[in-house]
Amino acid sequence: MIEMFSGAGLLSYAFTMEGFEPIQAVELCPHAADTYRRNLGPHVVQADIRNVDPVGPCDIITAGPPCQGFSTLGKRQQNDPRNFLSFEVAKWAELTGASVVVIENVAAFLDSPIWERLARRLRRLGYQVDAQVLNAVDFGVPQLRTRSFTIASKLGLPEITPLRGGCRTVRRAIDGLGSPAAGNDHLHRARPLSPLAEARIRAIPPGGDKRDIMKRRPELAPRSWWNVHSEATDVWGRMELDAPANTLRTAFINPSKGRYIHPTADRMITLREAARIHSIPDHWQFCGPDSYIARQIGNSVPPRMGRAVARAVAALFSRQTSRRAA
Template sequence: MNEVAIKKKLRRIRAGGAPRVLDLFAGCGGLSLGFQASGARIEAAVESDPDAARSHGLNFHKGDPRHSSARDITDTTPQALCDELGMGNPAAAFDIIVGGPPCQAFARVGRSKLREVADHPEAFRHDPRARLYIEYLDYVEACHPLAVVLENVPDMLNHGGHNIAEEICEVLASRGYVCGYTLLNSAFYGVPQMRERMFLIALHETLGEDVSFPLPTHRINLPTGYGSSRLVALKHLEALAVRNGKAHFLTPPAAQGALPMAVSARQAIGDLPRIDARALLASGELKRCARRFDQPVPYNQPKRPNAYVKAMRNWPGLATPAAISDHVIRYLPRDYALFARLKPGDQYPEAFRMAERMLDEALKQLAAEGKPIRRNSAAWEKLRASIVPPYDPTKFPNKWRKMEPDLPARTLMAHLGKDSYSHIHYDSDQARTISVREAARLQSFPDGFRFCGTMNPAFRQIGNAVPPLLAKAVAQSVMAALQPARVPTPAQLAFAGV
């Protein structure tokens, strides 16, 4: 480890210099935005998806082509990156490295698909994406950062019997870092979404600081599924810590004192313009075509915007005018009437039963009009296909969900890029899935943050991202270690109440 480079960086920061961040597997920039909001400077990013790379370059480097190009970390060395960006020696260019290697390789949801592809019961072990954290560590070795932050799904803690987070900590500890990792749920940090993720922080020993994670700012009783999966993970990890005194797992920080309730879906998106899908469909305004972001729509103007709405509209450096231009939805004509009849919290089995009921109603209406249709006839099959979704309700119980207005949303996934049925709007009058901007709001992206590409790539970028407000909370813990006596700027103080 280059001690000279480390000490030089530390002197610069403690003399008032802004920490310089390199974001690996950056996506559109959720982690970057959180660190920027905490006073860091986003120097560079590596992202292989072209649309996400363009989004990152647009939002953090004003669209500079050098910063908007897609790069594959497996064939972009730290020196090559610095050469392309005119940054010189990687060991001197960055103070913090952040990122999250693609989580699909660690998430249990992907393993069955990998087994099918490879016809091997342990195929997920051999998914090349599962090795990308090694490329991440190679960047740490070359760049000598003062701090490292890694984010991923909780399943990274038990990947084929391996705790990848613990293994990463062991590697980093051997390179002079003090390490710790834990589980954080974004709903505890002001994000209107229940999203459980593993966070790992490593601080160079020269800092003389221990790793700590941010205290919750909000409270919520996590529903079944989130709470039980966390308890199982904590039980496993705490047993590991008992068996091995060198384990780096830290118990998630507990709430202290009276805290406000978690931000709900209604609080997060209730001020956004109404989109009545059935009316738009009937008028012909909603058609099957690419959804672009070039039509500004005025906000609803609540008399007293809540704190979350104010933060999303007035994020420092990304404040918005009186309209938004990415409030677009999917064309799903078969399902709008079904969405209207679902209750908040209903999932696919309830939707399937309701659709079957709607089919019976339609058949009875035709019979009453003297136009009976024989069961299993071609006409019956056509009518059924126009009303009833084709998926087996026993195989896809969680494919759909109508959001509960007074709770944070459930986890937004990258699959939003293919469909949005996991997040059906709670308002039955609007009867639709969420828009791109509503998805961004539920991830805590401010309204001034722009997404490149059309609707599907934008949804995918949002679903893949780290919620910026959660990233900001983690960033503040890291910044406190780098700048123990730093004084927040007025903008940061004004933003601290989010």
């Protein structure tokens, strides 16, 4: 298999658990490429995808092209030049003769003209194309994270079914980690906060958010918060212990970016806790500064979710082998 826009390699990792062997990966971010290399091997190329050629034929291509232009956060930028990188996937599919192509992106990608054009190109290459929106929590990931998966296949279309097991709550995900002050795990450290941020967090009860700061400690709330049309209320929010987390985005180390405060402690969740909530195993080794590790987690496909897709794709190849043997 070949992975384009590979990030830290967690989708490749999910596919290896179902027997696929990566032969090439391409990633622009040096830190993410280093993470891929450390965990999966030296076949990753750190470069702009437009400057790289596939190493040769392959059975499957996976890709997670940039999603910023399609995201529902802020204004969607339909003309963002990064959007057009998605067309590289069709180009590589033609060059490699891949039997199956898997494209992961935000759900809004499916409503874009870019997706329509990409699907048409893939159909012209002889693929059946289907797309669906999946929620990570249905695959044993303790996170409400919806993502689109576009499958282009010459072997028929797969049936992606939920996985049994896993965990569905933040409590179960972070169980056993203990205090960030104990142990030697560099990913399980509490990030320093400003005195103002610490005071705000102390004012937030279990399950609360910035509205509780405004009620309990109004002097800590900036004037902009009192604007009816100000930012979303789900910021400066505590995660709920016995529920799935909200979507982990790339800036989850910042309390102003969502519901990323620890359920009971007066601190942000650690990178290790975030990795657990993303179903990333503790043995996975990340490279780069904390902010880049947060991006790698927030941009990646949770491995349990990816494995369900990989299992469905593997079934297509198994059926093809059975037909040939019959």
